[in-house]
Amino acid sequence: MTSNKTLRTDRRTYTKSLAAIGLGAAVAAAGGSYYYYSSKRRGEAAETEKPSTLRVRAWGGGWAEGLKEGVIQPFTEKYGIKVELDYTEDNVLQAKLREIIPAGGEPPVDVNWTTTTNAMREALWGFSSPIMEEDLTHLDELHEAAYPERIEGIEGLPYINVYSYTYSLAYDTEKVPEKPESWRILWEPEYRRSVAMYDDGIGFFAVLAKLSGAKIPDDMEPAWKLLRELKPNIAFVGEDPDLTQGFVERQVALECTIPTNALEARRAGAPVAWTVPEEGVTMENDAMYVPRNLPRNRDYWAKKFIDMAISPEGQSKWCEYLGCPPVNRNAEIPDYMRGDPAFPTSKEDYDKMLIIPYKILVEHEKDWFAKFEEIMG
Amino acid sequence: MEKLKWILIDSLIRLKKGIPGRLRRNPGYLLIIPSMISVGFLAAGLAYLTSYSFLKFHPSKLIIYELTLENYVKILWNPSYLGVFARTIWISLSASILAVALGFFYAYLTVRVESPLVRKLLLISLFIPFFSGDVIRVYGWLIIFGKNGLVSKLTQTLIGRSIDLIYTETAVLVGLTQIMIPVAVLMTAPALTFVKRELEYAAQNLGADELKTLRYVVLPLCKPGLIAALLTTLTLSMTAYAEPDILGGGKANFVANLMYTFMFNAADYPTSAALGVLLTSIISIVVFIFLKRFGLGTLMYTRRS
C-alpha cells in the first residue's frame, strides 16, 4: 500500500532547494565556528594578567541583584574585569565539579557562591583552592563566624563565609494579625494549606527538634512525627523565589524562610513581617570559594573578587540588599537590621541562635533532606 | 559545475567499490553503525550510572566501593518511594489514556472534516503548542492554575469559591495530558488515513449508524496506531520531569524528580542510579508486554504496511 505523496515540486526546484539548504548549512557552520572559536578562552596567561571576565555562580533574582550592586559594580570599576553570573543550581554545580575536578579538568566557574554546608562538603572532597592570608586583605576584619572550621591536611582556608542568615518565621500581616510567639502557630488548624517552606526542609530541623524533644543527630524520630502532623497545613514547598512568590500572590500565611525572601516580597508590595519565636531560629551562612584547577591568573583574580565581597563597602551594600547580616565588623549595618534578632550582628545575638555544627550538617543534612521530602512528597 | 558533480559522484562510486562485496550486498550493517555509535554514547554513560547503583553511598566520602544491593532494598522497602512509583504510573496511565482518547477524536475530526479551512485550523492549533516546547506549556499552566489564575477566577464566579489547583496531582495530570495530546494525534493519524472512507460508507449502507461504524469498523482498523500512541505517551509520561516539578510544587513528585533530588540535593548517586534502573526496567517491561501482545511491526520503525 503506497501513498506516494511526494514533494510538491519538480526536479529543478528540488536541486535549488538542496543547494539552498547546503549553502545555508555551510554559512551556519562557518558563522557558528567563528562564533565558537572567538568565545573560547585560550592559552596560558601571566600570573596576574587580568582575565576579561570572571564567572561567579550565583542565585538569581534579588540575590544576584544584590551582588551586582554591592560587589560586582565596585569590583569592575576598580579592576576593569567584568563578571558573568552562572545561575546553575548549587547542587547541580556540585555534581559537575564532582566529575570535573577529580578528572583534572577546569571548573566552569571561578568563584562558587554557595551554602556553607555545600562549601564545607566540597572542601572536604578537596575541590577548593586554599585561600592564604596574603590573598585577602580584609580577613582580620571578620567576625569569627566568617572563619570556616579548620580542616586537617588543608593549608589555608578552603572557603570564607560571606554573611549569615536566619530561618525566621515570616508571616502575612493581614492573615496573621498578631505577631506569633511560638513556632507552634504553624500547626494551627486555621492555617490549612497556608504554610510554606524550603523543599528540603532546610532551616526547620532544629525547630522540629526543639519542639518535639528530638536529639540531633541521634534520635530524630519525634521530629519526623511532628513533621507528619504539619503536612495538612503545607501549601507548597519550594525554593527562595517560590517562597517570595507565595507571599506576593498572597497564597501563604506563614513561612519558615530567610528574611531576604520576605524583604523581596515586601518590595513587591506584599504585607509581610517576620519574627524570632521563643524557641529560637536556625542560623546558617553562605560562603564563597575558588575551585581548584583554575589557571593561575584566574585563581588570583577570583580571590580578589572574594576579597571585595568581604570588604566593608562590598558587604554594606550587598548585605543591606539581601537582608543578611554582614560578617565584616567594619561594615555598615542597615537600620532595619539593628536590634532585630532575626539579623544577628553582635556576639549576644549569635549566642541566642540555634546553630548546628557544619560537620554534623555535612554528615546528616542530606538524610534529613531525604526524610523531609519523603514525608512531604 | 556539471564536471564537479561528476567528479564527486565518481569518487563516491570508487569509494563504494572499496567496500567488500558481502557488505555491499547487504549494506544494512554498515548503515546502522552511525546510529549505534551515537546511542552508544548514551548507553556507555548509562552503564556507568548503573554500576553506581550497586555501590554504597556515604555522605562525606561519597562512594564506598563495595558491592551491595542495599540501594534497591532501601527503595523497595520504603512505602513513600514506592508511593512515588505508584503515583508516576497512575498519573502517566491516566494522562496517556485521556490523551489517546482525546487525540483519537481530534485526529478523526481532522481527517474527516470537509472544510479544508477547519482542518487547517485544527492542525495549526495542534502543532503550535507542540513546537513551542515543554517549558512554555508548563509555564502557561502554571499561570492558569495559580492563585489568581484562570481556574480560580472561573470557579469563583461559577461556584462562589475559588479553588486553586496549583501544586496538586490534578494540575500535573492536566498539564501532562495536554502535552501528550499532540503526540497521540500524530501517532493515530497515519493509521486513520489508511481507513478508507469507502469502508465507512459500506458499513452505513449495511445499516450501521455513525457511532456503530466508529466502534466496529474504524476503531479496530486503527488499533495499531492507537496502541503505538498509548505506548509512546505512556513512556514519555513516566519519564516526565518538568511537569511534576513545576506544576506539582514538590508535592507530586515523579520518579525522575526523586532521582534529581537524590543525585543533586543528596549527592547520592547510588540511590539515584538504583531508582533509574528500576524505572527503566518498569518501562522496558511495559514495552516488552506491548510488543509481545501486539507485535513488533505496529510499534517500531519497521512498518510493513
Added chain:
Amino acid sequence: MRINKLNLILSLLGALNLILLSLPTIIVVSTSFTEARIVSFPPKGFTFKWYLELFSTEWFTKTFMNSLYAATICTALSIPIGVAAALALNRYRIKGVNGIQIFLLLPFTVPLIVSGISLLFIYVRLGWLGSIPPIGFALMIINIPFMIWSVSASVNSLDPNLEYAAQNLGAEEVQTFIYVTVPSLLPGIISGALLMFILGLTEFITSMILVTLTNMTLPVALYNSVKTYLTPVLSSASTIYIIIAVLTVWLVDKIIGLEEYMKII
C-alpha cells in the same frame, strides 16, 4: 457535516481539545503584555516593555544564538544518521534487528535527566564541556528516534520500481541513490529534520545538566529564570518561542503541507 450524534460528539470534543491545546499558549502570550510587575491573568494594561527588557538582557541574545547553533548541529547530524538507520532497519535484513531497535529506542525509554547525567559522565572524561557542538550532538542522540521514525515512514512507502527503473536505464548505484532514492525520501527527511530542529531548540532538561556558562542554551536560561524571577519577561521569552513555533508551522505548511506532515510522522 450532517447533524447527527457522532458529529455532535466530535465537535464538542474537538472544541474541548482546541481549548485545552491553545489555552496555555494564549495565556502566555497575553501575559507578556501586562503592565504589572507580576504575572497574572488577565493582564493589566498593554505594553511592549518586557520585550525591550528581554532583548537588552545579554543572556537572551547569547543563549538564543547558542540554542540556534546547537539545534542546527543536532539537525545536521541527525539527517545522515537517521536516513542511514532508517534504510538499514527497513530495507535490509539485519540479524538481531529487534534488539537493535530496542537499543535505538533507549533515548526514549530513559528519563531525560538520566540521559543528561549519563552523557555528563562521558563528556567530562572526553573533555567535551563548555562548547556548543557536543551539546548539539547530545540533542541529536536524545531525539534520534523521531528522525528514524519519520524517515522510516518514507522508506516504507518507497516504490522499489523507481530504483529498478533507474538502474535499468543504466544508472549506477550511487547515482540511483542520489537522484532517485533521496528525493523520494525527502518528505520524511524534511519532516524529521524540522522536528529535530524544534526539539533541539526547546530541549532543556538534558541541556541543563550538560551546559555551563559558556554554552548555555535559551531553554535552560529560561527554566532557571522561571525558578527565580517570575516576571512577565519570561512570558515574553516564551512568546518568542511560540513565534518560532508559528514560523515553523508556516514553513512546514509551505514545504510539505500540514496534512501530509501529520500523516508522515
